[in-house]
Amino acid sequence: MAVISLEQVGYSYSGKELLSDVSVDLSPGSFHFLTGPSGSGKTTLIKLCYGALLPTVGRVRAFDADLAALDRDQTALLRRRVGVVHQDCRFLDHLPLADNIALPLIVSGRDMGQENTNLTDLMHWVGLSARADALPPELSGGERQRAALARAVIMSPDVILADEPTGNVDWDMSQRLLKLLVELNRMGKTVLVASHDLALIRAAKNQVQARVLRISEKRLQLAGADL
Amino acid sequence: MKKGDIRELLAGDVQADRLVPPSGLTAHLTIFVSGAMAFLAVFALALSLASGRLADRWADELARSATLRISASADQRAVLTEAALAILEQTPGVASARAMTPEEQAALLAPWFGASLPLDSLPVPQLIEVVADGPGYDAEGLRLRLSAEIPGAVLDDHTRWREPLVRAAGSLRTLGVFSVLLIGCAMAAMITLAAHAGLAANAQVIEVLRLVGAQDRYIANAFERRFTLRALIGAAGGMALGVFGVALLPSAGDADGFLTGLGFQGAGWLVPLLVPLLGAGVAFAATRAAARRRLERLQ
Numbered sequence: 114m115a116v117i118s119l120e121q122v123g124y125s126y127s128g129k130e131l132l133s134d135v136s137v138d139l140s141p142g143s144f145h146f147l148t149g150p151s152g153s154g155k156t157t158l159i160k161l162c163y164g165a166l167l168p169t170v171g172r173v174r175a176f177d178a179d180l181a182a183l184d185r186d187q188t189a190l191l192r193r194r195v196g197v198v199h200q201d202c203r204f205l206d207h208l209p210l211a212d213n214i215a216l217p218l219i220v221s222g223r224d225m226g227q228e229n230t231n232l233t234d235l236m237h238w239v240g241l242s243a244r245a246d247a248l249p250p251e252l253s254g255g256e257r258q259r260a261a262l263a264r265a266v267i268m269s270p271d272v273i274l275a276d277e278p279t280g281n282v283d284w285d286m287s288q289r290l291l292k293l294l295v296e297l298n299r300m301g302k303t304v305l306v307a308s309h310d311l312a313l314i315r316a317a318k319n320q321v322q323a324r325v326l327r328i329s330e331k332r333l334q335l336a337g338a339d340l
Numbered sequence: 341m342k343k344g345d346i347r348e349l350l351a352g353d354v355q356a357d358r359l360v361p362p363s364g365l366t367a368h369l370t371i372f373v374s375g376a377m378a379f380l381a382v383f384a385l386a387l388s389l390a391s392g393r394l395a396d397r398w399a400d401e402l403a404r405s406a407t408l409r410i411s412a413s414a415d416q417r418a419v420l421t422e423a424a425l426a427i428l429e430q431t432p433g434v435a436s437a438r439a440m441t442p443e444e445q446a447a448l449l450a451p452w453f454g455a456s457l458p459l460d461s462l463p464v465p466q467l468i469e470v471v472a473d474g475p476g477y478d479a480e481g482l483r484l485r486l487s488a489e490i491p492g493a494v495l496d497d498h499t500r501w502r503e504p505l506v507r508a509a510g511s512l513r514t515l516g517v518f519s520v521l522l523i524g525c526a527m528a529a530m531i532t533l534a535a536h537a538g539l540a541a542n543a544q545v546i547e548v549l550r551l552v553g554a555q556d557r558y559i560a561n562a563f564e565r566r567f568t569l570r571a572l573i574g575a576a577g578g579m580a581l582g583v584f585g586v587a588l589l590p591s592a593g594d595a596d597g598f599l600t601g602l603g604f605q606g607a608g609w610l611v612p613l614l615v616p617l618l619g620a621g622v623a624f625a626a627t628r629a630a631a632r633r634r635l636e637r638l639q
């Protein structure tokens with residue numbers, strides 16, 4: 114059973130078709146890259162995977178549930194099981210970094226006293242222990258991306274969807290982020306990474322068994338050996 | 341407001357409070373307007389309660405007493421008075437009837453003519469005080485019978501000038517109640533606007549909370565809590581000032597006039613305590629409705 118599956122999905126923004134007949138299964142523990150030119154619909158496809166958008170055609174299933182059939186509360190609960198690194202990070206600028214990372218825990222009513230070690234460990238894992246009190250606008254691009262990744266995994270989700278997790282960072286930092294994602298995959302998490310950075314994808318091939326999906330002319334294809 | 345809602349509101353999530361950034365201006369305006377509304381509501385309540393009391397008292401007192409006037413020459417007077425008293429005694433609904441003594445009549449006239457009035461030498465009618473019991477008597481029937489048997493007898497049951505007064509006091513009470521309702525609606529409208537402004541200003545925050553798995557209830561609660569507390573604080577302050585103002589009004593004393601009677605009496609002083617509670621309830625409902633509407637736009 115796939116963790117997330119798209120069945121003949123089509124999506125149009127106000128009548129303008131962007132994706133058509135997209136079918137893909139993210140099986141448990143798999144690692145996928147999603148690539149394609151800017152504007153091809155990578156972010157849109159990721160949004161379809163966690164119910165931020167509902168397909169105009171076809172069906173999206175997550176943990177065997179049809180996302181279009183979930184009520185609002187169920188959608189919220191689903192998002193606690195799917196870790197998302199948003200392309201623009203989506204922090205609350207008035208809250209210190211530690212709170213931003215802990216946000217999913219806070220809104221799900223977890224006892225923060227008990228979760229403190231979890232948070233500390235995670236901030237250490239992404240190398241941000243010293244930045245706990247910084248406000249998001251004070252962070253560098255690499256720090257933001259690592260914080261976004263930490264927030265995505267703090268609920269120990271089964272699946273991680275990362276939208277351009279290495280945007281705005283230099284090569285060394287993108288390698289570091291890639292390592293973290295590979296580490297998560299080794300822990301058994303299903304990972305989908307949207308990226309237009311082909312060099313990164315090539316570098317990843319040495320570290321992990323990854324399938325590369327490409328959006329081309331509204332359709333999703335499996336990229337071949339040219340990568 | 342259900343019991344669970346109140347518990348949720350009070351217990352609240354201190355963490356949740358911090359997630360929405362504080363908003364100085366909306367907060368201050370909400371508190372101020374709630375206070376002003378509560379202040380006005382206290383006066384409208386005082387007006388309504390006082391005019392209600394007045395209407396009841398006038399209606400009650402005036403309905404119970406009437407005056408029978410007998411104008412007759414001095415020699416016939418005693419006979420006709422006796423006859424009138426006999427008729428009144430037989431009339432169902434009359435509790436008692438009593439001829440006023442010359443001294444009592446002189447006392448009634450004294451304020452107008454002075455105490456040294458030689459009452460004996462003036463053609464002053466004899467007055468009989470009639471007091472009705474519970475259901476009262478048939479004034480028209482009594483009038484007919486009196487006019488047939490006792491020439492020069494006039495029954496004045498005060499209806500003529502009682503009715504407009506009681507009606508005026510009654511409408512004043514209705515006006516007061518209506519004002520309280522209007523104030524409540526105005527407050528609901530104002531809090532709705534403020535809540536919409538607050539929600540719009542925090543659209544990004546709400547979106548992020550929703551993205552990381554917050555349920556609608558959780559997000560709405562953060563706002564409900566804020567606006568309910570602000571309305572409660574503002575309205576409590578306004579209510580206290582209003583009650584203070586009412587307490588400072590001159591007391592009724594003996595005068596029993598309308599303006600001096602404007603205030604609360606006895607347990608009535610507890611009624612204003614409802615104002616902040618109702619204000620908080622209105623704020624809660626208005627914010628909840630606004631939050632629901634806002635959240636539904638978000639997938």
Ligand SMILES: Nc1ncnc2c1ncn2[C@@H]1O[C@H](COP(=O)(O)OP(=O)(O)OP(=O)(O)O)[C@@H](O)[C@H]1O
Nearest residue numbers: 126127131150151152153154155156157158200309
């Ligand atoms: N809310 C929206 N309403 C209308 N059009 C939109 C909306 N969001 C995205 N689009 C359009 O859909 C297309 C695909 O957008 P999307 O963000 O999915 O692309 P992308 O592959 O992630 O691009 P990039 O690599 O630049 O991040 C773009 O042309 C964009 O303008």
Ligand SMILES: [Mg+2]
Nearest residue numbers: 155156200276
């Ligand atoms: Mg994108």
